[in-house]
Amino acid sequence: xxxxxxxxxELVAKQVILKLYTQGVAKEFxxxxxxxxxxxxxxxxxxxxxxxxxxxxLSFFEAGVSGLIILFFxxxxxxxxLKATEKSSTPETAKKRYISTILHTLSWYExxxxxxSESWKSxxxxxxxxxxxxxxxxxxxxxxxxxxxxxAFTAFGFFGLVLLxxxxxxxxNACEEDFEALIHFWAxxxxxxxxxxxxxxxxxSSSVVRLVFSIYLRYIVMPMIQLENPDIKLMxxxxxxxxxxxxxxxxxxxxxxxxxxxxxxxxxxxxxLNEERLMCRNIFTxxxxxxxxxxxxxxxxxxxxxxxEDFQLLKIESKSSCDSILNPCDEVGHISINDTEQICFRxxxxxxxxxxxxxxxxxxxxxxxxxKRIRFGLSILEKYNCNFIAKxxxxxxxxxxxxxxxxxxxxxxxxxxxxxxF
Numbered sequence: 001x002x003x004x005x006x007x008x009x010e011l012v013a014k015q016v017i018l019k020l021y022t023q024g025v026a027k028e029f030x031x032x033x034x035x036x037x038x039x040x041x042x043x044x045x046x047x048x049x050x051x052x053x054x055x056x057x058l059s060f061f062e063a064g065v066s067g068l069i070i071l072f073f074x075x076x077x078x079x080x081x082l083k084a085t086e087k088s089s090t091p092e093t094a095k096k097r098y099i100s101t102i103l104h105t106l107s108w109y110e111x112x113x114x115x116x117s118e119s120w121k122s123x124x125x126x127x128x129x130x131x132x133x134x135x136x137x138x139x140x141x142x143x144x145x146x147x148x149x150x151x152a153f154t155a156f157g158f159f160g161l162v163l164l165x166x167x168x169x170x171x172x173n174a175c176e177e178d179f180e181a182l183i184h185f186w187a188x189x190x191x192x193x194x195x196x197x198x199x200x201x202x203x204x205s206s207s208v209v210r211l212v213f214s215i216y217l218r219y220i221v222m223p224m225i226q227l228e229n230p231d232i233k234l235m236x237x238x239x240x241x242x243x244x245x246x247x248x249x250x251x252x253x254x255x256x257x258x259x260x261x262x263x264x265x266x267x268x269x270x271x272x273l274n275e276e277r278l279m280c281r282n283i284f285t286x287x288x289x290x291x292x293x294x295x296x297x298x299x300x301x302x303x304x305x306x307x308x309e310d311f312q313l314l315k316i317e318s319k320s321s322c323d324s325i326l327n328p329c330d331e332v333g334h335i336s337i338n339d340t341e342q343i344c345f346r347x348x349x350x351x352x353x354x355x356x357x358x359x360x361x362x363x364x365x366x367x368x369x370x371x372k373r374i375r376f377g378l379s380i381l382e383k384y385n386c387n388f389i390a391k392x393x394x395x396x397x398x399x400x401x402x403x404x405x406x407x408x409x410x411x412x413x414x415x416x417x418x419x420x421x422f
Contacts, residue, residue, distance in 0.1 A: 004282045013211035014283055016201055021292050024149030024199045031131040031194060035124060037113070038191045040203070042184055046113060049185035052178040053109040058384050058394050059169040060162060064105065065247065066258045067157030068098065072236045073224040074216075075153075076296065077145045079231050081133060084140050088235050095242030099405045105158060106402065108189055123192050130194065148199040153216065155186045155202065160213045165261055167275075170381035180206045217262060218279045219292065223306045226264060226314040227343065246401045253374055256362055265313060265354070269363035270378060278354045282309055304335055310347040311354065317344050 006014070053060050072079060082088045088097050104122045111119035130146045137145030159182055166174060187202035197203060201212055228236075237251040260267040263276050284292070286309075293307045306314070319342050334342045348354045363371065383390045 006283070009205070009207045009211055010283065012204065012208050013215060014288070016204065016208070016212050017215055018288055018291060020149040020152060020199060020201075021295055024152060025147050025295055027148040027196075027199070029130055029134050029146040029148065029151055029194050031127050035120070035127065035192055038188065038197075041188055045181040045184040046188060048178065048181035050109055052174065052182055055173060056162075056169075056171050056385065057398055059166075059171045059381065060109070060159070061102075061398065062381065063161040063165075063169055064102070064158050065243075065254075066161055066261060067159075068101070068239065069236050069254070069258055070160075070221055070225065070262075071154065071157040072232050072239070074221050075150060077137070077142055077150065079235060080142050081137055081140070081145050082235055083231055084142075085136065089238055091238050091242035091244075093242075094235070094238040095245075096409075098239055098242065099409050103402075103405060103409060113188070123189070127193060148195060151193055152190060152195050152199050152201050155190055156213060156216060159186055160217070161261060163210060164213055164217065168261055168271075168381075170384040172385050176206065183209050214279055215283060218311070219283075219289075219307055220296075221262060222264060223308070223312060223314060224296075225259060225262065227306070227316060246405065249373070249377070250370075253366075253370060253377075256366070256374065257377065259362070265348075265357035266359055266362045268358045269360040269374070271358075271360075273355070273358050276358055278311055278348075278351070280311070280348075280351050280354060284309065304337070304343070308347065310349050313346040313348065313357065315344050316341055318342075 086093070088094045104126055107119045107122040111117050111122075113119050130151065134146040162169060162171065162182065163179060166172075166179075183202050183206055187200055190200050190202060191197070202209060204212070236255070240247075240249065240251045240254050256267060260269060260271070263278070268276060289307065289309060293305055296307060297305055306312075316337070318340055319336070332344075332346045334344045336342045348357055363374065366374065380390075380394065384394055385391065
């Protein structure tokens with residue numbers, strides 16, 4: 001019997017995470033000379049995943065954009081590198097960088113995977129970029145910026161929310177085989193980008209991968225995404241502002257939708273509260289959790305511990321007013337971060353405490369115009385796979401948006417084939 005009576009899948013998921021945070025963080029990305037498909041490559045699964053993407057392009061795009069913002073919050077070493085290179089700190093530089101990222105990802109989803117193909121050339125370019133970033137991190141004495149752990153978890157940013165939050169993303173036409181194919185797709189992509197099999201999360205069963213993502217979301221993403229330090233806000237806001245031509249929204253509305261998507265209490269606008277579940281049971285022993293904490297304690301902006309076995313509601317407030325999230329029924333407190341500000345926290349120590357904290361107060365803080373814009377954006381996702389005409393129009397606009405991105409980046413454009421939308 002294990003310490004917390006975990007299932008076999010939970011034990012495997014926990015060991016996957018602990019290995020990445022003990023061995024994976026200390027193992028540098030190494031670019032091999034020749035890229036080749038792994039022996040376990042399953043062509044049928046890979047192309048099924050591509051078809052799954054083609055049937056849900058808007059949902060995947062929303063998940064990918066949200067996932068990129070998540071990586072700003074959850075990968076502190078990457079933020080340090082981006083800050084040092086100053087290549088993502090303005091809307092103009094962020095636009096160039098992340099249009100490139102999106103177009104690379106599109107080529108993986110849309111092109112045949114074989115030597116010489118568009119996707120193959122794209123992956124080779126990304127490997128070179130990772131190699132350059134790795135050397136830059138060493139030069140700046142940041143450590144292994146591009147480690148086995150960081151590359152392995154990067155895929156979470158591209159499809160983690162598709163796997164965990166498919167219904168909220170408007171995906172209602174998928175079966176388990178589609179998700180298994182998608183996991184295999186990212187196992188292959190991760191392998192080609194240099195993730196060794198022993199660190200490749202996506203070689204596990206779909207149930208284990210879901211648990212790895214759920215644990216990562218619960219322990220890392222949800223605490224981190226509640227707090228905006230100046231570096232993160234600069235990078236994330238530059239990203240959103242740089243994309244306004246393609247995705248007309250504000251940083252504040254985008255952050256609201258992201259926090260709603262991953263389930264932060266206070267962001268449950270138009271959400272079935274019965275589906276908002278948190279992993280409240282213990283997964284890690286104190287020593288195991290200390291291993292994960294150490295990585296973030298060494299690299300986060302304030303050098304303070306944000307990870308806890310209990311879920312914490314977190315908020316930065318002035319030292320003169322720290323009462324908006326406090327509840328006498330839960331453990332509360334504060335951590336000073338400078339002369340005038342502190343991080344206030346409230347620990348939700350059980351499922352009842354979690355359930356009682358769910359509400360839509362963050363939505364109600366927006367003005368009426370922004371509330372309408374939020375409702376409109378959510379309605380597009382909801383109707384995407386339920387209305388043929390809506391899907392046709394949205395896909396047509398998506399193709400036009402991608403056409404503009406290719407034109408901006410200098411990549412040869414192709415005529416939009418309306419027949420491909422059907």
